[in-house]
Amino acid sequence: MGRIDTRVWLIVIAAGLFVCLAYVPAIIREGDLGFAVSDVFLYEAMINGLLLGGVLALLSLGLNLIFGVVDVVWICYAEIVMLGMYGIYYLHSFYGVPLLIAMPAGILLTAIIGYAVHELVIRHLLDSAPINQLLATGGLLFFFQSVATLAFGIDFRNLGVSLGSFPLTEDIYISWSRLAAFIVAAACVAGLYLFLTRTFMGTAIRAISQDREIMTLMGAAQGRLYLISSAIGGGLAGLAACLLVLQYDVHPFVGLSFGPITFMICVLGGLGNMVGGFIAAFILSELIALGGYHFDLEWGYVFAFAFFIAMMFVRPEGIMGRRS
Amino acid sequence: MLSLSNVNAGYGTFQALFDCTLEVNAGEAVAVIGPNGAGKTTLMRVISGLIPARGGRMDMEGRDLVATPPHRIVDLGIAHVPENRRLFPRMSVEDNLRMGAFVPSARAAFSRRLEFVYDLFPRMKERRHQLAGTLSGGEQQMCAIGRALMSEPKLLLLDEPSAGLAPVIVQRIFELVRVIREQGLTVLIVEQNVQQVLRVVDRAYVLEAGSIRMSGAAEELAASDEIRRLYMGL
Ligand SMILES: Nc1ncnc2c1ncn2[C@@H]1O[C@H](COP(=O)(O)OP(=O)(O)O)[C@@H](O)[C@H]1O
Ligand SMILES: [Mg+2]
Numbered sequence: 001m002g003r004i005d006t007r008v009w010l011i012v013i014a015a016g017l018f019v020c021l022a023y024v025p026a027i028i029r030e031g032d033l034g035f036a037v038s039d040v041f042l043y044e045a046m047i048n049g050l051l052l053g054g055v056l057a058l059l060s061l062g063l064n065l066i067f068g069v070v071d072v073v074w075i076c077y078a079e080i081v082m083l084g085m086y087g088i089y090y091l092h093s094f095y096g097v098p099l100l101i102a103m104p105a106g107i108l109l110t111a112i113i114g115y116a117v118h119e120l121v122i123r124h125l126l127d128s129a130p131i132n133q134l135l136a137t138g139g140l141l142f143f144f145q146s147v148a149t150l151a152f153g154i155d156f157r158n159l160g161v162s163l164g165s166f167p168l169t170e171d172i173y174i175s176w177s178r179l180a181a182f183i184v185a186a187a188c189v190a191g192l193y194l195f196l197t198r199t200f201m202g203t204a205i206r207a208i209s210q211d212r213e214i215m216t217l218m219g220a221a222q223g224r225l226y227l228i229s230s231a232i233g234g235g236l237a238g239l240a241a242c243l244l245v246l247q248y249d250v251h252p253f254v255g256l257s258f259g260p261i262t263f264m265i266c267v268l269g270g271l272g273n274m275v276g277g278f279i280a281a282f283i284l285s286e287l288i289a290l291g292g293y294h295f296d297l298e299w300g301y302v303f304a305f306a307f308f309i310a311m312m313f314v315r316p317e318g319i320m321g322r323r324s
Numbered sequence: 325m326l327s328l329s330n331v332n333a334g335y336g337t338f339q340a341l342f343d344c345t346l347e348v349n350a351g352e353a354v355a356v357i358g359p360n361g362a363g364k365t366t367l368m369r370v371i372s373g374l375i376p377a378r379g380g381r382m383d384m385e386g387r388d389l390v391a392t393p394p395h396r397i398v399d400l401g402i403a404h405v406p407e408n409r410r411l412f413p414r415m416s417v418e419d420n421l422r423m424g425a426f427v428p429s430a431r432a433a434f435s436r437r438l439e440f441v442y443d444l445f446p447r448m449k450e451r452r453h454q455l456a457g458t459l460s461g462g463e464q465q466m467c468a469i470g471r472a473l474m475s476e477p478k479l480l481l482l483d484e485p486s487a488g489l490a491p492v493i494v495q496r497i498f499e500l501v502r503v504i505r506e507q508g509l510t511v512l513i514v515e516q517n518v519q520q521v522l523r524v525v526d527r528a529y530v531l532e533a534g535s536i537r538m539s540g541a542a543e544e545l546a547a548s549d550e551i552r553r554l555y556m557g558l
Contacts, residue, residue, distance in 0.1 A: 200422070200431070203415070203419050203422060203423065204423065204426065206412070206414075206415060206419075207412045207415060207419070207423045210412040210413060210414055210415065211410055211412055213374060213410075214406065214410050214412070215423070215426075216373070216374065216394045216395050217372055217374070217394075217397075217398065217403075217404050217406065218398065218423050218424060218426040218427075218471075218475075219395050219396070219397075219398040219399065219426045219427035219430075219475065220395055220426050221393075221395045222395070
């Protein structure tokens with residue numbers, strides 16, 4: 001059970017790093033531990049990191065689900081989120097569809113896109129070399145960006161809906177849209193977990209991700225399970241779009257601001273491992289939030305990427321990944 | 325029940341089976357023996373559709389296997405226990421068995437089949453919540469056989485069920501083949517344990533370098549000097 005031990009150690013080390021990153025810069029700057037511990041803005045940054053982590057966890061979940069089942073990494077995943085954001089934006093701002101209808105429609109749209117990506121592209125490449133599959137989904141990334149540019153222009157568009165914020169304490173304000181995003185993302189993660197562990201179809205999806213050939217022996221048409229997973233993965237992208245469109249502007253390149261981080265989360269957690277991705281989402285989001293708090297927002301990303309690269313040396317198979 | 329005539333198969337440009345002709349009658353137990361790399365596993369995989377036959381005919385109860393898509397083979401009553409067991413290692417024993425009942429007809433009869441398998445392997449019932457990957461080798465083999473039985477097959481394909489198991493467990497696996505036959509199943513089994521397998525089957529085929537070299541009743545083969553010398557080390 002040496003594997004469990006390493007995981008426990010990793011969590012201890014991560015917690016230690018977290019505390020260091022949280023307090024050490026403040027102590028150095030102020031020369032006073034007491035100030036650092038009572039710094040409300042630090043806690044606000046931590047909470048915002050947690051809230052961001054929820055959405056990143058949701059994004060990584062969809063990508064991991066597809067990878068686990070189909071064994072192809074959808075480099076274009078965040079661009080599907082972008083298309084979902086545009087869908088919701090246009091339905092709501094252009095056609096005046098209420099958000100509560102526009103959002104499910106956006107989810108349906110991305111589920112259909114997910115289905116189509118598999119049916120029209122991936123299905124034909126299942127026996128190709130992995131590099132060709134990657135290049136194809138990379139090509140889709142640019143295709144989606146170009147289509148969006150052509151159709152919608154490069155303007156930044158904003159839903160113009162603000163849910164406002166509320167005071168958690170006297171000094172800490174939490175944005176409603178971020179909190180809602182976190183809660184919905186957490187609920188979806190829980191729902192997906194229940195689907196995968198408690199339903200027959202979910203069990204079949206886990207089984208095919210462990211041994212696809214054997215599922216054929218059991219009588220499963222692989223193609224159908226692939227399509228179901230791709231559509232669910234697409235739908236999760238749409239769900240993330242609902243949460244993100246409340247917080248960010250939409251533009252054709254918005255995918256680039258969370259696509260790479262989503263991919264890193266999946267790799268850091270162990271590609272295809274949903275539990276690992278879930279943990280990694282919060283590790284990276286806290287790194288981004290705390291780095292951003294102590295230095296600049298950009299520094300947060302620098303820390304996150306540096307941590308990612310360092311982890312690739314220490315544990316290339318990912319936090320929860322299995323050595324093959 | 326199952327008949328193959330002049331079946332060829334291979335991987336890429338490599339041909340692994342040459343004009344294999346073989347027959348398994350209902351209620352029989354038939355063994356395929358032969359050295360490592362002879363093509364025994366390939367033969368099993370062609371029958372269950374995991375690799376396509378390149379020419380030749382294969383029928384199961386008069387229905388054409390060559391034209392049947394791989395995931396439909398189990399509907400014809402064929403269940404394959406693959407080499408190295410190939411359980412879903414990070415799923416519970418019961419979820420593994422659940423996947424064995426994937427086809428709609430078996431899914432409808434799930435609880436009845438589960439009871440049947442648990443009666444056959446009480447150990448599996450005790451371990452039903454344990455992850456399959458953490459079972460001992462013998463238990464994994466029971467789970468793999470149980471999973472195949474979940475679909476209520478008529479013909480069971482067993483690919484080296486005794487490989488890598490301790491001698492006591494090997495004994496139990498062969499006893500199990502007897503029990504399975506008593507349930508009315510037809511068995512096609514690949515084995516390296518030639519001496520033991522010839523005691524539980526009716527007939528056997530000898531496969532060498534992708535071709536069937538010999539076939540006959542189990543006692544005849546067990547008595548043959550050539551078989552005793554080549555495969556039993558006697
Ligand atoms: N996936 C594969 N790709 C290429 N060659 C293979 C593959 N699997 C088996 N072979 C070759 O096919 C031949 C028969 O293999 P196999 O059917 O596994 O033999 P057996 O089960 O009798 O030991 C061997 O020469 C083996 O090297
Ligand atoms: Mg073999």
